[in-house]
Amino acid sequence: MNQEQFEQIEQQITPSTPYVKNVLKAFLVGGLICTIGHAITYFYIIFFDFTEKTVGNPTAATMIFLSMLLTGFGLYQKLGQFAGAGSAVPVSGFGNAVISAAIEHKTEGFVLGVGGNMFKLAGSVILFGVASAFVVALIKLILVTMGVIEW
Amino acid sequence: MVIVFQSKPSIIASAAVAGPLERKSVFYSYFDSVMEDERWHQATNEQGNAKMIQEACEIILKKADLNRLDIDFFLAGDLVNQMTPTNFAAKEIAASFIGLFSACATSVSSVIIASVLTELGASKYAIAGASSQHNSVERQFRYPVYYGGQKPATAQWTVTAAGFTLIGEHTPKCPSIAAATVGKVIDYGQTDPFHMGAAMAPAAYDTIQRHLEKRNQKITDYDMIMTGDLGKIGLQILKRMFQETGASEADCNIFRDAGAEFYGEDPSFLAGASGAGCSASVYFSYVLQQLKGGRFKRVLLVATGSLLSPLTFQQGETIPCTAHAIEVTME
Numbered sequence: 001m002n003q004e005q006f007e008q009i010e011q012q013i014t015p016s017t018p019y020v021k022n023v024l025k026a027f028l029v030g031g032l033i034c035t036i037g038h039a040i041t042y043f044y045i046i047f048f049d050f051t052e053k054t055v056g057n058p059t060a061a062t063m064i065f066l067s068m069l070l071t072g073f074g075l076y077q078k079l080g081q082f083a084g085a086g087s088a089v090p091v092s093g094f095g096n097a098v099i100s101a102a103i104e105h106k107t108e109g110f111v112l113g114v115g116g117n118m119f120k121l122a123g124s125v126i127l128f129g130v131a132s133a134f135v136v137a138l139i140k141l142i143l144v145t146m147g148v149i150e151w
Numbered sequence: 152m153v154i155v156f157q158s159k160p161s162i163i164a165s166a167a168v169a170g171p172l173e174r175k176s177v178f179y180s181y182f183d184s185v186m187e188d189e190r191w192h193q194a195t196n197e198q199g200n201a202k203m204i205q206e207a208c209e210i211i212l213k214k215a216d217l218n219r220l221d222i223d224f225f226l227a228g229d230l231v232n233q234m235t236p237t238n239f240a241a242k243e244i245a246a247s248f249i250g251l252f253s254a255c256a257t258s259v260s261s262v263i264i265a266s267v268l269t270e271l272g273a274s275k276y277a278i279a280g281a282s283s284q285h286n287s288v289e290r291q292f293r294y295p296v297y298y299g300g301q302k303p304a305t306a307q308w309t310v311t312a313a314g315f316t317l318i319g320e321h322t323p324k325c326p327s328i329a330a331a332t333v334g335k336v337i338d339y340g341q342t343d344p345f346h347m348g349a350a351m352a353p354a355a356y357d358t359i360q361r362h363l364e365k366r367n368q369k370i371t372d373y374d375m376i377m378t379g380d381l382g383k384i385g386l387q388i389l390k391r392m393f394q395e396t397g398a399s400e401a402d403c404n405i406f407r408d409a410g411a412e413f414y415g416e417d418p419s420f421l422a423g424a425s426g427a428g429c430s431a432s433v434y435f436s437y438v439l440q441q442l443k444g445g446r447f448k449r450v451l452l453v454a455t456g457s458l459l460s461p462l463t464f465q466q467g468e469t470i471p472c473t474a475h476a477i478e479v480t481m482e
Contacts (some may be wrong), residue, residue, distance in 0.1 A: 001329065001353070001395065001396060002390055003339050003354065006339050006352075007339070007340075009388055009392060009395065012389055012391075013384060013387050013388050013391060014305060014346065014349060014384060014388075015304050015384070017399060022301075026403055071297050071299070074297060076297065076299040076300065077296075077297055077300075079299055080300055080301055081299070081300075081302060087299055088300070088301075093299065096297070096298065096299045097298060099297070100294070100295035100296070100298040100299075101298070103295065103296075104290055104295035104296060104299055107194065107195040108197070122295065129360065150419075
């Protein structure tokens with residue numbers, strides 16, 4: 001049996017990825033996480049001294065804290081298996097990536113283990129997040145300077 | 152390369168030890184010992200894996216009524232870098248030791264080497280086998296255990312289990328190794344680390360074909376041909392490969408897979424079980440007990456190993472695979 005014959009068999013038997021189902025599940029769970037996030041935003045604005053501009057940080061911190069609890073109890077991985085991108089893309093997914101790596105490397109000590117590895121998965125999100133934020137800010141600066149838009 | 156053992160070395164005793172989640176396995180009742188927690192009360196996953204190996208060896212010694220000094224060789228491997236858990240366990244077992252790596256095919260490659268040493272007269276008693284520990288393997292090959300990534304339906308679950316055997320000179324009323332085939336490395340260009348069954352199926356096919364051809368046997372000469380961890384989808388692929396090359400559907404019912412059956416029909420394990428401990432714990436508990444009980448007379452155990460490396464996978468390379476086979480008979 002040659003490679004082409006094998007590949008034919010393999011493609012016939014391997015179940016195809018249920019994209020539509022996955023997208024729907026991701027939409028529902030992702031939407032739910034963001035709705036919770038928004039409820040937290042309103043909570044901080046109504047009950048504390050935050051404005052729409054400053055409420056982002058405490059909201060993200062709260063979401064990451066909740067994600068940390070779920071990760072520690074082994075529940076976020078179950079959510080992830082169900083929701084896919086729905087639970088990976090929101091900030092709680094970023095938290096899960098950091099925290100799961102931190103837990104994993106605890107046995108190698110706090111400096112080389114936890115410190116050295118906790119951004120193993122999420123490090124690229126930070127790098128490319130900062131880099132793209134810089135580019136976007138640069139574009140905005142140019143547009144403001146030209147008088148097209150205002151700050 | 153097919154080796155025919157004239158002296159028919161015997162499997163004198165065996166032991167399978169598993170982790171707590173493996174209580175869900177359909178083979179659970181055949182295991183000798185099940186750990187209370189994944190790490191067996193040790194500080195690290197790797198220590199837990201080493202402890203599991205030691206426990207399996209202790210059980211073997213007890214069953215065969217031997218002590219450590221009687222063991223000439225300890226031949227084993229696991230999936231952690233440098234086979235650290237096995238090295239630490241070997242320190243306690245204190246027999247002459249060679250660490251072996253054939254990924255999940257180590258369960259059988261170790262038995263082949265033990266049989267060769269026995270046939271040569273160099274070994275009276277050799278312990279051979281393999282183990283894997285879910286958390287330490289996931290961390291090494293994939294993502295952190297608690298990371299919430301989505302796995303496809305083709306993914307498999309690495310078991311926490313160890314399976315070991317005591318290989319010695321031919322002994323009546325014990326299963327014996329009649330022949331073995333050392334697998335070649337086969338690479339059909341598969342690249343998906345979440346679809347190992349497809350990557351390994353051609354290796355299993357090649358090893359089984361060559362074994363049958365050189366031994367002048369048919370599939371039906373066996374009561375069972377059991378692959379290691381192709382999983383549910385990989386097993387289907389293997390059966391289809393044989394069907395396309397002339398085997399009947401009835402013949403293909405002789406093929407079984409330890410990984411496909413390990414967790415039964417539980418959907419949370421996706422395509423089934425994998426890991427060096429998967430084939431080892433099933434072969435060296437369930438299969439040997441069936442042989443001893445007279446249900447099987449001749450079986451072919453084909454442990455499949457995906458020689459995946461997280462490094463070369465990220466560098467865009469394919470997944471080379473191998474499969475080693477032993478023909479075990481009961482007179």
